[in-house]
Amino acid sequence: MPIITFHKGGQVYRDEVKDNTNLVVRAGIKQFPYPHLRYECGMGKCSKCACRVLAGAQHLPPPNWKEKKQLGERLDAGYRLACQLWVQHDIELAQDETAAA
Template sequence: MPIVVFHRNGEVHRGEVKENTNLVVRAGIKQFPYPHLRYECGMGKCSKCACLVLGGAEHLPPPNWKEKKQLGERLAQGYRLACQLWIEHDIELVQGDLEAA
């Protein structure tokens, strides 16, 4: 099962998830990474769930049209929308800490 390492506000949260898991769906039903993940619509319209991928990006599918529209140039910096990702492999994400850097 994939391991998710999630950084936010100087804290590191680690959890195991089933394959083909969406982190925003899990947070919505109060499972890991709830309450640490910032999200809102869950449909790729608001970009509140944008995360910088620190590790595991090579296992992700290419960005879809929603990510391209919402993230634009930030895609090249390694950002993805958590609501559009279905986790199949270990991944490390950050919200907040490194986003301004």
């Protein structure tokens, strides 16, 4: 089962999740990493859940059209939308304290 390492506000949160887990779905049902993950719509329209991938990016699928539209050049800096990712391998993410536009 994948291990999620999540950095936010100088803290590190770590948890094991079931294969093919979406972190925004888990946050919405009050499971890890709730309440630490910032998110809103869960559909790739708002980019509130944008996270920088620190490790494990090689196991993610290429960005979809929603991520390309919302993140633009931030994709090159390693950002992805957590709501669009279904985690199947270990991953390490960081979320800025304030939403990057």
